[in-house]
Amino acid sequence: MGDALGVLIPILAVGGWIIPVTVKSVLKSQERRLELQMQAQQGQNDAVTQQIAALRQEVAALRDTSTQFDMSLEHGVQRLEERLGRVETKAAAQSVRTSSPAEQQVGLH
Numbered sequence: 001m002g003d004a005l006g007v008l009i010p011i012l013a014v015g016g017w018i019i020p021v022t023v024k025s026v027l028k029s030q031e032r033r034l035e036l037q038m039q040a041q042q043g044q045n046d047a048v049t050q051q052i053a054a055l056r057q058e059v060a061a062l063r064d065t066s067t068q069f070d071m072s073l074e075h076g077v078q079r080l081e082e083r084l085g086r087v088e089t090k091a092a093a094q095s096v097r098t099s100s101p102a103e104q105q106v107g108l109h
Helices: 003-098 101-106
Strands: none
Touching: none
C-alpha cells in the first residue's frame, strides 16, 4: 500500500495540475467559438439592416416616380378635356352659323 500511495501522489499532483489547465483551455476555446458565432450573426444582422434600408430607399423612389406619373397623367387628361371643350364650342358655333338661313343666303359660311 505504501508503494501504491507513493505512485498515486505524483499522479494526483500532475493530474491536479493538468485537469484544471485542460478544463480552462476547453472553456476558453468554447468562449472564443461563441464570440465568433455572435460576430457572424452581428455581421448578418448588419447586412440585413443595410438591405432593409436599401429597400426603403427604393420604395420611396418608386413612390415619388408613381406620384410624378400620376400628376403628369392628370395634367394630360386636363389638357385633353380643355381641348375637347374648345373643339365642341367651335363645332357648336359653326353649326349655329351654318344653320342660320340669313347667313346661308348671304354666303358667310
